[in-house]
Amino acid sequence: MLAYIVRRLIQAVIVVIGVSLIVFLLIHLLPGGPARAALGARATKAEIQAFNVANGYNRSIPVQYGLYVWHLLHGNLGYSYHYNQSVLSLLETNLPKSALLVGLAYVLALVVGVPLGLYQAVRRNKIGDHAVTTVAFVAYAMPTFWAGMLLILAFAITLHVLPAEVPQNAATVGAILSDPRALVLPVVTLALVNFSIFSRFMRSSAIENLVQDYIRTARAKGISSTRVVFRHLLPNSVTPILTLIGLTLPIVLSGAIVVETVFNYPGMGYLLWTAALKQDYPVLMGFTLVIGVATVVGSLLADLLYAAVDPRVRYV
């Protein structure tokens, strides 16, 4: 088991290096360059030259990348010239807030999607099944920003029951949590896509398991159908969902960028969005790295959960 985790972590490092390399090259291919973005349209050639020298942008790209990695290994993620802060401190303030949003969205999607998928499997081809299927497809098909705007229109502007944005001076997770109602709309919006994915996969997985022999055995014991569903069907059907938790992380993170923008949520996504506009290389790189690590670790965690649920799975 330990050997397996170590091997997977080594793989993770390789993946993260690959991701960082690609992103590094891509942002350096962008026209304009950071100096122009940082200093404005009226900056003189000399000023730009000085900026580039100060930030090392006058060197060749391989050398820049090498330096970046060197600093990284020393815990230095770089310095944002746009925010005038170190990337590390930006991450420290914004990452938890985004993690809160993403985490809550996952919990909501699981809590709603998994039981609904089970319900659909048990009531297969009945009206309830069709209704949930319709909802799931609509939720899946709708672009996140559009769903967010519709929700704001309905619940914030028309009905006035929920706020459209979180407190704008909320610097910490605690400050956001001071008005939990404000979290409802962004979390729901972000959960929509995952809810539909989870319920669809849960449904087909449970349908597959319902015809298995051990379900028949369980029924033959004379236990209640609730117990058959939750003790026998659910654990056996949930494994694909675990894999999906890891696999959907990139989708949810990119969804978070949109949701944070739509709801003015002061998290990482919002920051990334601005950084991209301002060509704030260090911030872009830092965040890409975080997303890369999160994705790899997420799927590793999913696989480990898999082993925790299913005693037959032993990683060697």
Place this chain on the structure above:
Amino acid sequence: MTADLLEVTDLRVDIPVRSGTVHAVGGVSFSLAPGETLGVVGESGSGKTMVAMSVMRLLPPGARIAGGSIKVLGTDITSMREKDVRRIRGRDIGMVFQDPMTSLNPLMTLGSQIAEPVRAHSGASKAEALARAEEVLGLVGMPRPAERLRNYPHELSGGLRQRAMIATALACSPKLLIADEPTTALDVTIQDQILALLDDLRARFDMGLLLITHDMGVIADRADRVAVMYAGQLVETGGVETIFNEMRHPYTQALLESIPGLQADRSRALYSIPGAPPDLTRPPAGCRFAARCRYAQERCIEEEPRLTADAGGHQFACHFPVDGRRAQHLVGVEVAVRGEARRPAGERTVEVAGEGTVEVAGSPDHVLSALGRGDGPEPTTAPGGRVLLRLENVVKEFPIRKGLLRRTVGSVKAVSGVSLSVGVGETFGLVGESGCGKTTLGRLMVGLLEPDSGTIEFDGVVAATQGVALKRHRKDVQLMFQDPYASLDPRMRVGSILREPLNAQKIGDKRQRTARIRQLLEEVGLPGRALGLYPHEFSGGQRQRIGLARALTVEPRLVVADEPVSALDVSIQSQILNLMWRLQTERELSYVLISHDLSVVRYLADRVGVMYLGKLVEVGPVTDVYEHSAHPYTAGLLEAVPIPDPAKRGTRVPKVRGELPSPANPPSGCRFRTRCPRAEEICAHEEPSLRPFGHLGHLAACHFPLVEPLAVGQGAGAEPGAASTVGTATADPSGSMSATGAGS
């Protein structure tokens, strides 16, 4: 009968489908008393499982009880509310299912699975329920029950899992135990143990046992009374002796004749019931068996026979009942020397009427389908005396990898030094329990796996494992698979399935290919329109015909058939066996027949090899090996096969105990010693080598054989040069065997 535990009266089960309603069970009545075993026998689709599931009120979705009553301990359960039925399930009725690999929840410990019904029905605490679980695990003969409570199903072997399944069914001390094909998925040695256990538990707790099976041997061995089902109806019921010796229904008679058995006359073609059971959406007005019955007359088609009883509770539903004897004297008139029968014999074996030819059935013609097969002196020699396939010291191990660097820490020793040869036109049977390496050996022969060491020669040339030569080898050697449902691509039409091997081998042009597959279809008894259909449109037997046709498209010289009939019903099984036999005589094919079914191998094979944990422990002509087994394992396997004759019941003494050890860590010396009744000190130290037991290449590897081996030098009379190799400890048995192969 008084105080009936279970009384089923005129039970009807309907399953609505798109094209109408399947009347899966059409008016079945029977009863079961405490302490009694009622065997329900019938082919797949006969409705026997539907009856069992009705008694549990656990019919699959869609199916419903359409009429009749089921009284359990005097209460009719057909009209009960689900909530009340639940109280009976698991408490008054326990059920054991077929496949122990899939019938237990893989994510729950045995303890919590067995304790579950106890808690549901008695309100016992968790600890009390677990204590009961431990107790019943002990009852079913599980070694170290307390430790097993924490085990998951995958940590146990098939036999132990089935014991756990039985423990679950027994947990609440039910009065009625339903066992639906409880041993079909198990090896014959384990089957014997499980059946004995069920029998013992039934007697100890005075339970009624409803034993559902397709295996007449199991019925003869264990049932008190028998109910024979056909197409959703009971056609005959009576005491076990009556059914086997005084059967009156032609279906019962035909069923008994279709079994190859260990005593079957190898010189005759097997009787096979022509055609297939009727479509139960529109069951025939008259007798449902009429279309396949050799005694059917006009009246049978018009009027439905009623179940009538004679004295002693023997009931049967037939207008023209048979006289109670097996009708083999009617068929198989011809006795020819088997060697002679090897010549093209297409016109003699009026084939096993294809399953689509229900219309022609009813005429007495198909009686001829069971024509004689010759039997001469047992041939260990291939006709023509040429060796086609020779294996020498073939070894195949699968590595077990572990740790950070995936180092090999051990290996599963699937095949450990097997030498054998197969002659041209010969059938070589390969038997052994699951896990003995017989399938791996088959795959090595076909070139799907590469041996770690040793050589495989085909027609005198070392078989290639790579490149163009491998492709040529694959043309000569084809595989026929076990499961006709899983081994044909469901999204390919039969035409494409059959054409694919020809395309791969680049044989002929488009027209020639079509002509060849059309001819093949005809040879295996399928209509030409089959080409445009998909596999799911055929029955199991027809699919196995397609599988055989697919193997034959490239005109191979050797077909490795891995359990070709074990997924089929007996009546269909005999059709396929006859077909394989006929094609062999027509095409001078060689077969390697891999099977766990000793009767099938005895019937079809000329020579047989018995494998145990990757080793060939005994090999020789079929009759020699079966009748004068030298190795205790062979004898034990044979002893474990239930004989379809109630007179033989209780005469068999199980000789092979326990279960197959792990092939990753086989016992030292003789690998069989841990289960052998004759094992002594030397068996643990010294691995026995194959030595001769007969002049015709009968070899066995045992220190304490059941029959006297030939003295060193004695074998030389029959086979010059063979004994000198065989006599030494480092004997290479292939030498002597190939000598016999090429001998006469």
